[in-house]
Amino acid sequence: MEHAGCRMFSEEVVFDRCFGVLLDASGFLCQEFETVSKPSIWELILLSLQCLVAGVQPKDLGTLLLSQSSPTMTSSPIRNLLNLLTDSVNKLETACNASGCLIPDLHAPFTPASEAFRANPIAAEAASIICAAALQMEAILTPPNVSLYHVVAGHWKSAALRVCLESNVTEILREAGPGGLHVNDIACKNKQDPRKLGRFIRYLATHHIYREVEPDVFANTRISSMMDTLKPSKEIIDHPETKHENTPGLAALASHHLDEAFKASAVVWETLTDPATAFSGDPKAAPVSRAFNIQGSFWELLGRDRPRARRFNIGMQGVQALEPVDAILEAYDWKELPGGSVVVDVGGGVGTASLVLAREFPDLEIVVQDLPGVIEDAKKLWATTMPNRKVTLEVQDFFNPQPAKRDVSVFLLKQVTHDWSDEYCVKFLTQLRAAAQQNTKLIIVDSIVPFACRDPSGDDNRGIPGAVPREAPAPLLANYGAVNEMSYNADIAMFLFFNSQERNIRHIDELLLKAGWSLRMVRRQKGGTYLHSIEATPI
């Protein structure tokens, strides 16, 4: 007997229905979830009663039983990922509520505030786990041919992005606001064919870079806003040659990668199979030289192409700006050095890192070494920034022997080794070893590429402190997967441009040993920086 709005059952009906539901649900579980160990009879009775009252079908009872994940039941991989997701979303929301930070809105432009939540390590870690779990779930469930084509078609997406970046779609859409703009109006401004342009924007909107607000009307997302030069669209459409001047630099960097790196990528296989370049470590054997048909290195290409050189420099300044200026202070326990200790910043550029050390540690004797033109620029910089600080700004090719009679406490090599292939690195590391005393430290500051699997070397007998990075919880990839992709991107870029590479910790260890140095510890820097510090001593 049933009333409107509520159900009334006689005892017999309850028993019959319970029993029926129980039988059906057990059958369903046996058929559909063969790997699941059997729930107890009491769990089944309780849940079947709940189902009966709620009007749930036996098939759904099976699913419900799984979701309640009794300790006796084995979880599926996607259920494990879902649990990680749920747990991490809880942690992220709690951390954001406590700090007053917002979880970013995909449809709002990037601002420093939109990323502020990452300053809290618990929130940052939770966000990484959520991304890694979601991507792994996607890899499990997306048809494998589609997954493969995410990568096969990578260069088509790059081509679409280049079209939008170079034709200033982001700036035009910024001016249109969140309601977006019809593709005909976008094309009218950037002088493109709307039927072609719309297809590229839609392709990117399918990956959350831009948003199709209504058919053929597009708006920016937080991701596309990263390409914004923040200049009026008319100005950069009329004067493309100065588009990147006085900008944050990420658009310049992306433009450089979508141009030179894109073209170099097209000839990677040819470079690896040509006997003249396949096993060479020469910078002139990099794919970029083949792509642009030049005999020299990438530097020579830039030397004869001013606009590309200018864009590259603006992009590099943008990358440098992402790195906290004071990160060098965490690279070594500088305060343990007695007053008068000599720190040599090898290939130190204009001395950006040394300026920080000179300010914080007035008693250190600092030497910045680089090639002649760079040292000229360094002199100008130090004269204006720290006119009263005694510093040695020295022209020194690091492939040559170091000046004799200098008792060096620390040789610092910041972002130098990744510019060179192994054979060249061994040459300059050997020169530094020849000039080292037994107590000299070598500090290499560079990125360290993580393995995509768990690294057992933390447990080996040598136990190098810091050698193994923080690893993601199982069943995630130990390196957190594609959310942590930037160091692999950088590695491939170093190959394309310089025939060099970013290295993993075992590779760095081997390189040091070949040049007479012994790896002692790794200082993993905090705060999202991609640079870490490797300390070595003479063997």
Ligand SMILES: C[S@@+](CC[C@H](N)C(=O)[O-])C[C@H]1O[C@@H](n2cnc3c(N)ncnc32)[C@H](O)[C@@H]1O
């Ligand atoms: C990527 S930059 C790093 C600069 C600096 N260490 C920093 O982190 O800001 C590499 C530096 O190595 C310098 N360099 C390249 N070849 C060199 C050589 N043979 N001898 C000395 N310096 C060199 C370059 O001029 C450049 O300043």
